[in-house]
Amino acid sequence: MFDLKGKKALVTGASGGIGVSIAKALHAQGATVGLHGTRVEKLEKLADVLEERVHVFPADLSDAKQIKGLAQKAESEMDGVDILINNAGITKDGLFVRMSDEDWDTVLDINLKACFQLTREAVYPMMRRKSGRIINITSVVGVTGNPGQGNYCASKAGMIGMSKSLAMEIASRNVTVNCVAPGFIETPMTDALNDKQKDTILATVPAKRLGTGDEVASAVVYLASNEASYITGQTLHVNGGMAMI
Amino acid sequence: MSDTQERVTKIVVEHLGVEKDKVVANASFIDDLGADSLDTVELVMAFEEEFGVEIPDDAAETIQTVKDAVSYLDANKA
Numbered sequence: 001m002f003d004l005k006g007k008k009a010l011v012t013g014a015s016g017g018i019g020v021s022i023a024k025a026l027h028a029q030g031a032t033v034g035l036h037g038t039r040v041e042k043l044e045k046l047a048d049v050l051e052e053r054v055h056v057f058p059a060d061l062s063d064a065k066q067i068k069g070l071a072q073k074a075e076s077e078m079d080g081v082d083i084l085i086n087n088a089g090i091t092k093d094g095l096f097v098r099m100s101d102e103d104w105d106t107v108l109d110i111n112l113k114a115c116f117q118l119t120r121e122a123v124y125p126m127m128r129r130k131s132g133r134i135i136n137i138t139s140v141v142g143v144t145g146n147p148g149q150g151n152y153c154a155s156k157a158g159m160i161g162m163s164k165s166l167a168m169e170i171a172s173r174n175v176t177v178n179c180v181a182p183g184f185i186e187t188p189m190t191d192a193l194n195d196k197q198k199d200t201i202l203a204t205v206p207a208k209r210l211g212t213g214d215e216v217a218s219a220v221v222y223l224a225s226n227e228a229s230y231i232t233g234q235t236l237h238v239n240g241g242m243a244m245i
Numbered sequence: 246m247s248d249t250q251e252r253v254t255k256i257v258v259e260h261l262g263v264e265k266d267k268v269v270a271n272a273s274f275i276d277d278l279g280a281d282s283l284d285t286v287e288l289v290m291a292f293e294e295e296f297g298v299e300i301p302d303d304a305a306e307t308i309q310t311v312k313d314a315v316s317y318l319d320a321n322k323a
Contacts, residue, residue, distance in 0.1 A: 169283060
């Protein structure tokens, strides 16, 4: 089950907390992985750990040309991209009434527009091969909202709507498009919270603990596998019961 | 059959999985060859690739039949 031998996966944001877990998990199932990120040393370090079946593709997702270059490089160096994981994302938190246009645009550009642009490049070869998987990493707050994250929540909700539309358009080509929505996960971002903040968060999580990157990655592996071939346009929530939607 | 028509026919046969003899000049991609809207987009992209041209959306909309494609490409190919 969930064998990915011979499949080629491109993971954006593979230098970040969840991205590393996703890349490792896909690799462990036999996939060749392309690691995208901006922090090259971190990508190289991960590539050293994975040893084989790994490529490093640094690119700036705020630059449309680099996005196109990333898609083309991944397609040619790995001889096709079967699985695209749009995981790269940033936050620029602030209360709505004080949020600048710049902070709004920066978050929407990286989290949503770059996801659209990279997917547009990657999906055409998938359609031609009549097989493919696109998995967009959104967030529980894209569905529930979160004070102080108007821009981030908008971008993550946008990913869900975009994924559903694309899923409808290309389902007949055997390409599925799904989202994975993590809740509170142990990452450098949540490590920075103090104990009181953590307690407040955990009070809303029935599982009474933070999730791990591996638990998110398992959901990604499932959606990437042949076993998930009849699932498209869905959002799989990995949140310890924090929001049951 | 002109060189352009031959290349167009090959692409249509490959993409739509139809018999070569069905791909006649007056055949409509949608009405006669069973293409859906996504197929027509794929065809246009394949023509662009094969002939090294960029087909703008308003021109793409006018390409409904095999003949439309051949004459557009003859007039615009690199």
